[in-house]
Amino acid sequence: MNDRPAGAGGGGRTGVGARPVRAGADMTAPTAVRYALVPVPRLSLATVARRSGLHPELIRRFVALGLVDAERDSAGHLVFDPTAPAVLARIQRLRSGLCLNYASIGLVLDLLDRISLLESALRGRGTRRETPPWT
Template identity: 70%
Template sequence: MSDRPPSTRPSAARTTEMGVRYAIVPVPGLSLETVARRSGLHPDLVRRFVALGLVDADSDTSGRLVFAPSAPAALARVQRLRTGLCLNYASLGLVLDLLDHISLLEATLRRAGMRSDPPPWT
């Protein structure tokens, strides 16, 4: 039994700042085949990108790769950088990390009211 009073126990719903309640619904993961088809890449290349840490994936109980719904867009970004800038795999990771860091900094500036226009590379 919990030491917390009943009103403070976690529930399966969250309340936003505006007081609107919504249910937390798990988003199903995408299979390797689905992600490969949606991104237009061969499944072996997708596996290689996962092994290199360029795209995140989890494993289900049977060991198959499971991807977030945003994985095809992330793979498209990796592929654009790889072909458009002729980057090797080692430099792809660095460039992706730098772009993510720049996006976070830009978002922080926008929240602070210091900049309103998005960066040109997004």
């Protein structure tokens, strides 16, 4: 979920449908651990389905494929981070806009996460130029 360390990238997802860390993944990136001061409210499967407009079975399939992070509560029901409806909307945009299959969507999500981490690292160093490189 979003409690993962900042440098974990897409391969460090946790939860029911976690994707394994691939061989050759950059494990030397600096990580920062975030600690929640206030417990984050979790959303039930029914709430996520209602907010996203998707069928609960499709959401379960996304969890099984590792596209959406989820955990199980003490009763064994799926619970989601409050950002899950936004993640599901992103998946639906990739599926309909680019006609990608779900395996490809997982790869694209991992790449987008990695790009975001690299851009934030560049901003942190102050080395990002406003003008593109000459090539």
